[in-house]
Amino acid sequence: MTFFAENIAACPDCDLLQRIPALGAGAQARCPRCGRIVASGKADAQNRTLALAAAAAIVLVLANVTPLMGLSAVGRHSSTTILGGVLKMWREGQEITALLVALCSMIAPTLHIAFTLIVLLAVRKPPAPRWVGALLRFAELSRPWAMVEVMMLGILVALVKIADLATVIPGIGMFAVGALIMLLAAMTVSFDPREVWARISWMDGPPLPAATAADGSERKDAADQTEPTALRQGLVVCSACGLLTRSAGRDDPGSCPRCGEALAFRRHGAIQRTWALLIAAAICYVPANLLPVMNTAMPGYAEADTIMSGVILLYESGSWPLALIVFVASVVIPLAKIIALAYLLATVQFRRIAGRAERIRLYRLIEVVGRWSMLDVFVVTFVVALVQLQPFMSVEPGAGVVFFAAVVVLTMLAAETFDPRLIWDENKNEEDS
Ligand SMILES: [Zn+2]
Ligand SMILES: [Zn+2]
Structure with missing residues (x-):
């Protein structure tokens, strides 16, 4: 199953899953656990x-x-x-x-x-x-x-x-x-x-709407674990383009559907x-x-x-x-x-x-x-x-x-x-x- 969601991100520094709010110009979203800026709103x-x-x-x-x-x-x-x-x-x-x-x-x-x-x-x-x-x-x-x-x-x-x-x-x-x-x-x-x-076209065809899947899986796991990380959810962040996807498997997470980069839970x-x-x-x-x-x-x-x-x-x-x-x-x-x-x-x-x-x-x-x-x-x-x-x-x-x-x-x-x-x-x- 391919999973991805534009509004859900895993913190690059601590892997915590979080929803990125819509940001106005000049606003920044910080990771609640480690304080890293995960997204910022930029005008033009x-x-x-x-x-x-x-x-x-x-x-x-x-x-x-x-x-x-x-x-x-x-x-x-x-x-x-x-x-x-x-x-x-x-x-x-x-x-x-x-x-x-x-x-x-x-x-x-x-x-x-x-x-x-x-x-x-x-x-x-x-x-x-x-x-x-x-x-x-x-x-x-x-x-x-x-x-x-x-x-x-x-x-x-x-x-x-x-x-x-x-x-x-x-x-x-x-x-x-x-x-x-x-x-x-x-x-x-x-x-x-x-x-x-x-704005860059995907490797595996155009993106599918996945907002509901993202909401559902996040809510389910947020309930039984206090700090949902991408790793615990079987999700993996692409090191090249930052896309969050469901990994193909624990041992081999496969490759990024957007840019084709080989995925890894942690740097090899x-x-x-x-x-x-x-x-x-x-x-x-x-x-x-x-x-x-x-x-x-x-x-x-x-x-x-x-x-x-x-x-x-x-x-x-x-x-x-x-x-x-x-x-x-x-x-x-x-x-x-x-x-x-x-x-x-x-x-x-x-x-x-x-x-x-x-x-x-x-x-x-x-x-x-x-x-x-x-x-x-x-x-x-x-x-x-x-x-x-x-x-x-x-x-x-x-x-x-x-x-x-x-x-x-x-x-x-x-x-x-x-x-x-x-x-x-x-x-x-x-x-x-
Ligand atoms: Zn963090
Ligand atoms: Zn990628």
Whole structure:
């Protein structure tokens, strides 16, 4: 039996089944158990997002072709674009770091904006073909890797670091990056994927009215269980399009009738994969902090800076707020993220029930702040790209930066593979008794 209902949703964070009320513009529906926003009413979502995405596309081009900043010292000038920073890192033998910087500063924002534009144009005449759903999925997957705001802070820290040595002139590119941050944030706020999915044609034919079936099954189970979750009802949420359907079976839930994605009650191997990624991140954290991330060379003088000595240098040069920001982003956040995820995994494995609301808040915090640890990778990239005044002075990336980048990527992937619904799942024995 196919079951689906547009007005019933399972919370993505705790799996609780709930009816989504009709929402006016600006209204939000929160999960009563864990507090996650499960739906929000958005006025004219598609046209607004389309306008913002079109503006973002123009600004993105500007941000990429115009210089971010220029530097002049002892009668020499140099300037860099985003691509210039990437190419410099590549030529210095930091290919992996260069690719990561390219991904977070150029590729992911470009894909996100381009896919969002295509999707919004394609769904103007519903039903849109199914490939639109696949593009929407890619648009959402590329969003967390678009770290334009982290890059901006990285550029600012790089400017302060260089300001002692030379005169730095902010370029047009920097203002374009600032505008791009605003536009990307506005796109995220105004976009409504539920509305877009509703306009995409289904894999298994058109939807059937199922409101009565949904009402009946929910009422029946709500009576004998205080907290009806999708899992207990044999319902499953599609990880791609968010559709709630009745699963084909306990062991194999089948595939999503709307978008065709393979369904799973919980992310496959969530615990094992997250542990593996976390252990790898913890191993990389050691060389990331011990090896130098930046080597400065001047005639008769050479210096190798680790992350920590870079922080101290910033502090001594009088910019203690920036020193604090770099310290928190580079040293505290990665370590806190590894410890917090290990704690969440351990409590899930020991089936702890106490403190669930606190643990889900901890998980959300990890997801939000994790990206900021990319900061130092951007700082190194732009300092290296700009300070090339041979033979007077030059800066090269150190071996530590690739380990540092690895820590950021591994912890981001670990947060993504972890399934927050595991925190809320009941003990199996408890359920039987
Ligand atoms: Zn919830
Ligand atoms: Zn689906």
